Amino acid sequence: MKNSLSMQRAYWPEVTDTPHFVIDLSYHGCRLRHGDIYFDQPDDLVSRLEALERDRAGSVGLHGGSRFDALLELTATGAVDFRFRIEEPAGFPGKLALEGRFLVGGEFTSTILDSLVRLFRDGEEFILVDESYA
Numbered sequence: 336m337k338n339s340l341s342m343q344r345a346y347w348p349e350v351t352d353t354p355h356f357v358i359d360l361s362y363h364g365c366r367l368r369h370g371d372i373y374f375d376q377p378d379d380l381v382s383r384l385e386a387l388e389r390d391r392a393g394s395v396g397l398h399g400g401s402r403f404d405a406l407l408e409l410t411a412t413g414a415v416d417f418r419f420r421i422e423e424p425a426g427f428p429g430k431l432a433l434e435g436r437f438l439v440g441g442e443f444t445s446t447i448l449d450s451l452v453r454l455f456r457d458g459e460e461f462i463l464v465d466e467s468y469a
Contacts, residue, residue, distance in 0.1 A: 338465040372399035413441030
């Protein structure tokens with residue numbers, strides 16, 4: 336079994352020009368999916384992610400309302416610590432909130448940050464997979 340996170344940009348042109356994002360997370364046997372996550376100022380996220388790549392220090396938050404939140408932080412070794420919190424959508428009997436992390440080695444930092452930039456700037460799908468979970 337793999338831990339994975341997929342993020343895709345989508346539009347509802349009949350409703351708004353603002354992009355929304357489809358988040359699909361599979362983490363330690365739990366799978367949660369949201370089809371309508373909005374991030375504040377996606378253009379600003381691009382510049383902050385590019386600065387994180389350039390400076391190789393600091394963090395960038397991806398705040399998608401109360402149902403999805405993530406923080407990308409560069410560690411002292413250059414790795415990316417991608418922490419997240421996701422909640423089950425309304426209608427679930429009870430409340431399910433899942434918190435976890437993906438630790439990505441420093442040799443893949445540029446790939447991860449560039450993929451996120453392309454998600455927000457160009458609409459390319461972002462996929463993060465951790466195959467170490469069995």
